Amino acid sequence: MALSLTILVGTMTGTAEMVAQEVQTVLEAAGHAVTIRMMDDLDAGVFQAGGTFLICTSTYGQGDVPDNAQEFFASLERERPDLTGVTYGLIALGDRTYKDTFCEGGIRFDQLLTELGARRTAELLKHDASSGTLPEEVAAQWVVHWAEMVEADSAHANNPDGENQRQAAGSPRITRI
Numbered sequence: 001m002a003l004s005l006t007i008l009v010g011t012m013t014g015t016a017e018m019v020a021q022e023v024q025t026v027l028e029a030a031g032h033a034v035t036i037r038m039m040d041d042l043d044a045g046v047f048q049a050g051g052t053f054l055i056c057t058s059t060y061g062q063g064d065v066p067d068n069a070q071e072f073f074a075s076l077e078r079e080r081p082d083l084t085g086v087t088y089g090l091i092a093l094g095d096r097t098y099k100d101t102f103c104e105g106g107i108r109f110d111q112l113l114t115e116l117g118a119r120r121t122a123e124l125l126k127h128d129a130s131s132g133t134l135p136e137e138v139a140a141q142w143v144v145h146w147a148e149m150v151e152a153d154s155a156h157a158n159n160p161d162g163e164n165q166r167q168a169a170g171s172p173r174i175t176r177i
């Protein structure tokens with residue numbers, strides 16, 4: 001099933017945007033429709049119609065979200081919209097050198113979205129800039145699994161009985177995190 005999703009990018013020096021572009025390439029090659037939006041000038045209204053989102057953000061300062069995400073984050077905290085129609089995944093970029101605040105920008109988004117009723121699919125991807133791996137490569141691998149889980153969840157939501165029947169018949173069980 002083809003997904004239609006939006007990647008929201010919080011970045012200071014462009015790494016998260018590059019990661020989002022790589023992820024977009026991978027997802028589009030798999031037949032999904034992907035829009036990238038920088039968090040600059042976004043507000044809580046971006047989630048109004050619900051849907052599937054990928055948050056891709058770095059961390060700065062003392063575990064803060066990047067500058068271009070500050071207003072967006074503040075508007076979510078202020079307006080506290082009901083996000084029960086939102087499904088999301090989260091790619092958090094950070095550096096373990098900042099050991100007390102590793103990936104805290106992404107973690108803060110995750111906590112807030114969950115508080116507001118959004119549902120995360122799969123664990124956060126936390127990329128460590130000091131690990132020697134390239135974030136766009138790690139994210140390109142991770143997102144394949146993420147998209148499969150979102151697809152499985154959507155199929156289940158659309159046809160819960162069919163899912164139960166397949167499971168009862170001994171088909172592989174899909175584990176949701």
Ligand SMILES: Cc1cc2nc3c(=O)[nH]c(=O)nc-3n(C[C@H](O)[C@H](O)[C@H](O)COP(=O)(O)O)c2cc1C
Pocket residue numbers: 010011012013014015016017057058059060061062063064066093094095096098101102103104129
């Ligand atoms: C001044 C500065 C502060 C940072 N603070 C943190 C931090 O508190 N925690 C963390 O995990 N990473 C921190 N980082 C690492 C960045 O989040 C990481 O390098 C990320 O890949 C940058 O992505 P971007 O170019 O999209 O902003 C910091 C980097 C800089 C330059």
